[in-house]
Amino acid sequence: MNRREKILKKLNESGLDGLLFASGANFQYVVESNSYFWQRYCFNLDEPVAGARIIPEAMVYLNKEGKSTILTTPLLKEHFDTTLNDVVVSYMDQFEDELTKIIDGKKIGIGRDCEAWFRKTLKVKLIEVEDIFYDLRRIKDEKEIALMTKLGKFTDDAVMYVCKHLKPGMTMFDAERMIVDYGLQNGMADLSFPPTCGFKTRNTENAQSIEPFENDRKLVEGTMIAFDIGYMDRGYCSDWGRTVYYGKAPELVKKGYEALQAGETYMLSKIVPGVTKFGELYGFICDKVEELGYYDYLRFKRDETGGNGHHIGSEVHELPFLVPGDELVLQPGMIFCSEPKMFFKNEGYMRVEDMILVTEDGAKFLTNFPRDLFEIEL
Amino acid sequence: MREDRILKTIKELNKQGVEAVVYGPGANFQYILDATDYWWQRSCDTNIMGFSSAYNLPDALLYLNNKGDYQIICNYHNKDYFTKKYLGHVTCSYMDQFEDALAPFIKEKRIGVSVSCSKFIGEILKNINKDIEIVDGENLLNDIRCFKEADEIKTLRELCNFTDDAVMYVVNNLKMGMSQREAENLLVKYGYDHGVSDFSFPPTVGFKTQNTITTEDVEYYDREWKLQPQTGIAFDVGYMNKGYCSDWGRSVYVGKAPDICKKGYEALNKGVEYMASEIVPYKTNINELYALVMKKVDELGMLDYLRYKDVQMLGHQIGIDCHEFPMVNKDFDFVIKPGMTFAVEPKMWFPNEMYMRVEDIVLITEDGAEILTKFPRDLFEIEVK
Numbered sequence: 110m111n112r113r114e115k116i117l118k119k120l121n122e123s124g125l126d127g128l129l130f131a132s133g134a135n136f137q138y139v140v141e142s143n144s145y146f147w148q149r150y151c152f153n154l155d156e157p158v159a160g161a162r163i164i165p166e167a168m169v170y171l172n173k174e175g176k177s178t179i180l181t182t183p184l185l186k187e188h189f190d191t192t193l194n195d196v197v198v199s200y201m202d203q204f205e206d207e208l209t210k211i212i213d214g215k216k217i218g219i220g221r222d223c224e225a226w227f228r229k230t231l232k233v234k235l236i237e238v239e240d241i242f243y244d245l246r247r248i249k250d251e252k253e254i255a256l257m258t259k260l261g262k263f264t265d266d267a268v269m270y271v272c273k274h275l276k277p278g279m280t281m282f283d284a285e286r287m288i289v290d291y292g293l294q295n296g297m298a299d300l301s302f303p304p305t306c307g308f309k310t311r312n313t314e315n316a317q318s319i320e321p322f323e324n325d326r327k328l329v330e331g332t333m334i335a336f337d338i339g340y341m342d343r344g345y346c347s348d349w350g351r352t353v354y355y356g357k358a359p360e361l362v363k364k365g366y367e368a369l370q371a372g373e374t375y376m377l378s379k380i381v382p383g384v385t386k387f388g389e390l391y392g393f394i395c396d397k398v399e400e401l402g403y404y405d406y407l408r409f410k411r412d413e414t415g416g417n418g419h420h421i422g423s424e425v426h427e428l429p430f431l432v433p434g435d436e437l438v439l440q441p442g443m444i445f446c447s448e449p450k451m452f453f454k455n456e457g458y459m460r461v462e463d464m465i466l467v468t469e470d471g472a473k474f475l476t477n478f479p480r481d482l483f484e485i486e487l
Numbered sequence: 488m489r490e491d492r493i494l495k496t497i498k499e500l501n502k503q504g505v506e507a508v509v510y511g512p513g514a515n516f517q518y519i520l521d522a523t524d525y526w527w528q529r530s531c532d533t534n535i536m537g538f539s540s541a542y543n544l545p546d547a548l549l550y551l552n553n554k555g556d557y558q559i560i561c562n563y564h565n566k567d568y569f570t571k572k573y574l575g576h577v578t579c580s581y582m583d584q585f586e587d588a589l590a591p592f593i594k595e596k597r598i599g600v601s602v603s604c605s606k607f608i609g610e611i612l613k614n615i616n617k618d619i620e621i622v623d624g625e626n627l628l629n630d631i632r633c634f635k636e637a638d639e640i641k642t643l644r645e646l647c648n649f650t651d652d653a654v655m656y657v658v659n660n661l662k663m664g665m666s667q668r669e670a671e672n673l674l675v676k677y678g679y680d681h682g683v684s685d686f687s688f689p690p691t692v693g694f695k696t697q698n699t700i701t702t703e704d705v706e707y708y709d710r711e712w713k714l715q716p717q718t719g720i721a722f723d724v725g726y727m728n729k730g731y732c733s734d735w736g737r738s739v740y741v742g743k744a745p746d747i748c749k750k751g752y753e754a755l756n757k758g759v760e761y762m763a764s765e766i767v768p769y770k771t772n773i774n775e776l777y778a779l780v781m782k783k784v785d786e787l788g789m790l791d792y793l794r795y796k797d798v799q800m801l802g803h804q805i806g807i808d809c810h811e812f813p814m815v816n817k818d819f820d821f822v823i824k825p826g827m828t829f830a831v832e833p834k835m836w837f838p839n840e841m842y843m844r845v846e847d848i849v850l851i852t853e854d855g856a857e858i859l860t861k862f863p864r865d866l867f868e869i870e871v872k
Binding site: 146163164182183184198199200201202203205206282285286289292293297298299300302303 | 526540542543544562563564566579580581582583584587668671672675678679684685686688689
């Protein structure tokens with residue numbers, strides 16, 4: 110089944126007459142066009158306050174027969190594939206009129222993007238269907254996998270660039286600015302979220318707790334740097350983590366980082382597509398970390414929710430978040446992030462985050478930054 | 488970049504005790520940067536009821552302080568547009584980074600923000616410094632923007648001509664049995680076929696047929712109503728192009744019009760022409776204009792039919808936004824000066840007969856006023872097949 114067929118199957122199962130999406134992840138998914146830059150805003154998913162209230166400049170209606178119609182402004186029309194979609198061009202103030210003509214059903218599924226405008230404008234019954242689309246979008250096709258593989262590699266390279274350009278005395282903000290500039294100079298359309306190059310310097314007040322990070326904290330020997338970086342390009346996101354140590358690291362944290370990485374690779378090796386459940390993954394990490402004697406340093410314990418990971422695609426956080434006990438089974442084509450963390454009081458904060466693609470017979474990392482690169486020479 | 492506009496803005500900032508402004512894409516943003524070809528999402532009445540646009544997310548921000556320092560913060564995808572025009576004053580960044588990109592420039596404590604994207608801008612300014620006092624920046628430039636410069640007048644003049652032509656096209660293409668919606672769609676088509684970028688607001692080609700009017704609400708239209716003999720049509724049409732808006736009105740009557748309506752339409756038009764002819768720049772006040780229309784309409788014996796006599800509401804300034812300040816009514820005290828462009832829109836209501844409107848854009852010149860909308864005032868009764 111191709112993407113359109115899969116969407117139609119879901120649509121028919123749902124009992125809805127059609128689907129209507131404004132500029133956003135589901136819109137991009139339905140129209141199969143990723144050159145149009147919709148303003149994404151990190152965490153719109155968690156707090157859709159902004160995105161829900163934006164006025165749409167493009168929207169798509171898909172009916173039960175599989176006919177999709179894009180309604181947009183003259184300015185944006187060239188972005189859309191007219192072999193797959195009808196494109197109706199009108200003025201924004203006329204969208205209500207045009208949309209009323211396009212919609213041929215009484216019970217329509219909508220997303221959260223521009224939800225307020227849809228609810229104000231349309232008289233038909235509107236039902237939020239973001240969840241259905243998370244189910245659909247969770248399995249990536251070849252094109253999506255290729256784009257996200259490239260993004261994983263790009264992020265590897267960006268952080269390597271930063272590691273090579275670290276200078277004593279530079280601030281955390283300076284380091285993060287390098288991430289931004291590297292993206293801008295290399296044609297990345299956006300960030301997935303504000304980047305963090307989290308500095309924690311041993312035996313300082315700053316290393317007493319995980320939060321907060323301080324933008325003006327200066328890089329000195331004995332600083333642990335926890336990266337949390339994501340770029341967005343051609344409609345897809347990366348999300349990425351590693352940790353490096355500026356100077357010679359104490360044995361405890363060096364071994365800790367090895368344990369964290371070992372946990373991550375062990376978890377990946379345990380994946381059996383069609384069998385393993387998302388709710389089991391963090392347990393594998395815990396098993397390995399415990400075996401290596403570092404369980405106490407894990408930020409989240411076995412049964413804790415938070416920070417284990419999430420699905421990723423055209424939004425950086427796609428649902429569901431990975432939580433213990435999640436029954437969802439891993440299937441080929443899924444891409445998710447696993448992000449275990451450790452905290453060493455007085456020493457620093459450490460994180461690893463990988464984008465993982467589930468394959469036919471296992472899983473593979475899309476993020477391949479060397480796992481044994483920890484100590485950075487001054 | 489328009490240095491003259493920056494200087495004017497600084498003067499306004501100082502006058503109103505505002506140290507800097509941060510504007511999202513919108514009318515003031517366009518005005519200061521003279522970015523007439525930058526398409527921001529406008530929606531009618533943003534300036535008056537800016538509820539939706541307040542939640543928009545900016546793809547560009549303009550910072551300008553009272554010393555004349557300015558910086559544009561923009562996204563990757565509009566980098567080329569801004570750097571070409573404002574080299575040396577552009578920070579290209581990502582939206583999630585706008586706060587950081589803006590922070591180094593913000594030294595001020597009292598900052599005006601636009602309605603457009605105000606939620607986002609307010610949040611990032613508070614993050615930059617929680618002591619910043621955020622004030623309304625949308626109306627800071629009203630007193631500058633109401634005086635148009637030569638290039639703005641040229642654009643408005645072109646738009647008025649265009650709107651004249653568009654409505655003539657509709658008048659020539661009306662068909663019996665056509666719905667109001669279809670007539671309005673002719674305006675969409677005409678605009679789109681001629682490459683005009685947007686409407687100023689949703690157009691109305693308001694049909695009211697003799698002896699079928701069941702409501703006193705003159706603004707209510709059944710858009711599926713079919714065109715038939717003895718229908719009065721009130722046009723309210725505005726196009727937006729090159730960053731400026733038109734706002735336009737006339738009325739026509741399908742078939743032979745009742746004498747009272749014919750007389751009314753003549754009086755309404757005469758009222759507008761008389762009002763314009765009486766304007767003396769630097770002397771006439773905006774709050775006197777409705778009374779001038781009223782005077783002429785009264786002379787012609789049609790005062791009973793004129794609407795809004797209580798509030799004496801006549802219209803509004805027009806430019807980048809369709810509705811700008813000062814409004815033209817008896818409560819706005821503002822002496823008329825050259826360069827002002829405003830829409831005057833007196834209306835009449837004939838129960839059981841028709842609703843009638845005329846709307847013109849008036850330009851104030853050095854020695855009087857010129858009406859920029861030239862659609863023939865004697866075209867009232869029309870034949871439709």
